[in-house]
Amino acid sequence: MYKKHLGFTLAEVLITLGIIGVVAALTLPILIHNYKRIVIENKLKVITSTFLQAFNIAEAEYGDITNWEKTSSSLEFWSKYVLPYMTGVTIGVKGPLSDYGYKTPILYADGSVAIALDLERTRAYLKNGAQMNFNYSYITNDSGEKNILVFYTYIDINGSKGPNRLGVDNFVLVKPNANKRPVMLWGADMVKYNKYNPNTYDIDYDNKYTEEELYERCASHGDTCGAIIQRNGWKIPKDYPIKF
Secondary structure (H helix, E strand, O other): OOOOOOOOOHHHHHHHHHHHHHHHHHHHHHHHHHHHHHHHHHHHHHHHHHHHHHHHHHHHHHOOHHHOOOOOOHHHHHHHHOHHHOOOOEEOOOEOHHHHOOOOOEEOOOOOEEEOOOOOEOEEEOOOOOEEEOEEEEEEOOOOOEEEEEEEEEEEOOHHHOOOEEOOOEEEEEEEOOOOOOOEEOOOOOEOOOOEEOOOOEEOOOOEOOHHHHHHHHHHOOOOHHHHHHHOOOOOOOOOOOOO
């Protein structure tokens, strides 16, 4: 008497594997896409919070930022007032992006070059793998005095890995040189920090983006993309102008 063995035929196994393959092919890109979004959201929130705390501690020690000594270079300023209050930051040596592991330049959202591969800058490594540079924006008044408008940095949240594009893995963090103005991603308070009042030689804080302008500049330039995420509760909205 023969025993009956229950099992699957080869055809049944192949069909099952085929179905699993189709489902995986359909869902895996979505999972990867969602994972990338979550990484961007979390890193932006943590980095912004880290800089905010550093500036707050510095202001508690040195007083309001408007009274801080304006050093001869942006690197000196950041090194004196901000970086000492951040853990795990390593300052590199001045050199081109290629010295920091980059294979391509950093691009604006429209694909034009924002930071050329051979442009020599001093960058810093953050403990979470991000990289940053040091900048400030200023104008010179009629007396020849330099009036600093904002201190800002380009944050590359995944270092040199790419795609090295504003709005995707590069974002602009800004600290206005003004009392009671917090650290934020560029445009989060809707202020056009690239515009100034020619009469006061200061940022025109009444000159603000509309929501439509904020999205348009994100799509074309990329520096306001982080603001869209911050203003949406640190979540990339469904209508985010740049596709990953």
